[in-house]
Amino acid sequence: MILQELFGWFGDPAHWQGPDGVPNRMLEHLGYTLLSVFGAAAIAIPLGLYVGHSGRGGVVLVGLSNAMRALPTLGLVTFLFLIAGGSEAGTIVGLIVLAVPPILAGTYSGVQDTDRGVVDAARGMGMTGWQRLWQVEVPNALPLLMGGLRNAALQVVATASVAAYVGLGGLGRLLLDGLRVIDYSKVLAGALFIALLAVLLDLVLAGLQRIIVPRGLRVAAAAVAGRPKARSSGRTES
Amino acid sequence: MFDDLSRYLSSTSNQELVLTQLLQHIYLSLLPLVIGLALAIPLGWLAHRYRAASGVVFGVSNAVYTVPSLALFVVIPVVLGTQILDSLNVVVALTIYTTALLVRPVCDALDAVPFHVVAAATAMGYRPVRRFVTVELPLSVPVLSAGVRVASVSNISLVSVGALIGTGGLGVLFTSGFQISYTAPIIVGIVLTLVLALVVDLILVGLRRALTPWLRAGGTT
Numbered sequence: 001m002i003l004q005e006l007f008g009w010f011g012d013p014a015h016w017q018g019p020d021g022v023p024n025r026m027l028e029h030l031g032y033t034l035l036s037v038f039g040a041a042a043i044a045i046p047l048g049l050y051v052g053h054s055g056r057g058g059v060v061l062v063g064l065s066n067a068m069r070a071l072p073t074l075g076l077v078t079f080l081f082l083i084a085g086g087s088e089a090g091t092i093v094g095l096i097v098l099a100v101p102p103i104l105a106g107t108y109s110g111v112q113d114t115d116r117g118v119v120d121a122a123r124g125m126g127m128t129g130w131q132r133l134w135q136v137e138v139p140n141a142l143p144l145l146m147g148g149l150r151n152a153a154l155q156v157v158a159t160a161s162v163a164a165y166v167g168l169g170g171l172g173r174l175l176l177d178g179l180r181v182i183d184y185s186k187v188l189a190g191a192l193f194i195a196l197l198a199v200l201l202d203l204v205l206a207g208l209q210r211i212i213v214p215r216g217l218r219v220a221a222a223a224v225a226g227r228p229k230a231r232s233s234g235r236t237e238s
Numbered sequence: 239m240f241d242d243l244s245r246y247l248s249s250t251s252n253q254e255l256v257l258t259q260l261l262q263h264i265y266l267s268l269l270p271l272v273i274g275l276a277l278a279i280p281l282g283w284l285a286h287r288y289r290a291a292s293g294v295v296f297g298v299s300n301a302v303y304t305v306p307s308l309a310l311f312v313v314i315p316v317v318l319g320t321q322i323l324d325s326l327n328v329v330v331a332l333t334i335y336t337t338a339l340l341v342r343p344v345c346d347a348l349d350a351v352p353f354h355v356v357a358a359a360t361a362m363g364y365r366p367v368r369r370f371v372t373v374e375l376p377l378s379v380p381v382l383s384a385g386v387r388v389a390s391v392s393n394i395s396l397v398s399v400g401a402l403i404g405t406g407g408l409g410v411l412f413t414s415g416f417q418i419s420y421t422a423p424i425i426v427g428i429v430l431t432l433v434l435a436l437v438v439d440l441i442l443v444g445l446r447r448a449l450t451p452w453l454r455a456g457g458t459t
Contacts, residue, residue, distance in 0.1 A: 069391050070391045070395050070435035071432065072398035072408070072409065072427065072431045073395070073399070075398060075428040078412045078424055079412075079424045082415075082416065082421050086419075154304060157306055158306030161306055162402065166416065172308065179403065184322075188316060190309075191309035191312045191313050192313075194306050194309040195304075195309045195313075199301065199305070
């Protein structure tokens with residue numbers, strides 16, 4: 001019965017156009033996600049590379065990013081929104097703040113996990129610090145770094161839906177507006193599109209990961225373990 | 239800001255509200271942790287024992303894990319036929335996440351149990367079920383506990399989102415504070431969530447220490 005209503009909702013052309021139409025909400029959602037992930041990456045990747053390369057501040061960084069996993073996203077988003085005087089910028093800052101820890105953890109542990117023997121060999125060959133970083137540590141760190149980016153993207157897709165509560169656009173609007181007027185077809189359509197966006201984005205990033213991770217690393221990993229390795233960090237989204 | 243906070247916390251009705259929501263928050267985050275762990279153990283064992291099953295189990299758990307919480311919270315009532323405001327929805331959703339998150343640690347933890355120990359137990363006449371419960375499971379605690387700690391932190395922070403669909407927990411402080419543009423309850427809610435996550439994490443570390451006396455004895459694992 002509810003499925004019939006849902007198909008009815010999908011079939012209504014009014015739900016596919018205008019500012020509250022699915023395509024526009026989808027684009028808004030994607031826009032927030034890209035903006036926040038790029039913003040967070042611009043902060044987290046250089047910091048993670050520095051800490052991983054120099055080995056300074058690693059303990060503090062891991063502790064801090066673990067503590068940030070416990071931050072309730074709804075609390076952070078409402079708090080920053082009120083502090084920023086009710087502007088959208090405060091909400092976007094919240095999304096960026098929540099996307100930083102997974103990228104930071106992925107970058108740091110990627111550099112940190114690089115085989116010490118390989119780094120020593122690079123040093124022995126006379127590579128400078130920069131050369132070691134860019135030609136050895138960064139390529140070796142890519143699988144975990146990309147894992148961090150994927151986690152961050154999922155985190156932002158989820159948090160942006162929650163942030164519709166403070167007035168942000170995106171697919172969360174469909175879900176929360178639907179709840180307010182008890183229109184379950186709209187709620188479900190919102191939920192399904194949010195889930196769809198998350199899954200598609202993760203697939204695209206997984207494809208990107210396959211392309212940019214050097215093939216040698218995959219071969220080496222396959223030789224060591226018979227089983228593909230898990231993405232290292234846990235769910236951070238809330 | 240501190241004036242606001244102390245004024246907010248000095249009111250008895252606010253204290254009662256905060257305490258009630260804190261208890262509700264603990265219940266809504268820890269119950270799914272326990273059920274999820276109980277479900278993840280047989281599934282993880284399946285993935286550990288049968289290579290063919292591991293692909294399916296890990297594939298499904300990865301996919302489930304990708305779905306954002308708010309979306310899962312509102313889809314569950316349709317599948318289960320519960321009321322949309324029922325807090326059972328949050329419990330079920332978090333149980334699903336916990337299970338998906340813990341399947342791989344369970345499998346990894348069982349893989350990490352030394353084969354010769356299992357073989358010795360078999361040679362001593364342990365039947366498979368008893369061997370699993372009394373030998374393999376206790377020895378998998380060190381690896382498994384890391385996964386349980388991640389799941390507990392994630393559950394504690396996720397429960398807050400439930401406030402958007404009307405279930406209790408500290409998230410209520412966020413929505414009510416937002417509605418009257420008052421940051422004091424929001425700050426109290428954020429701090430209590432962080433403290434709760436820290437306390438539960440310390441308890442889990444203590445539990446792991448209690449369950450793995452051989453690690454402290456300095457012997458080999």
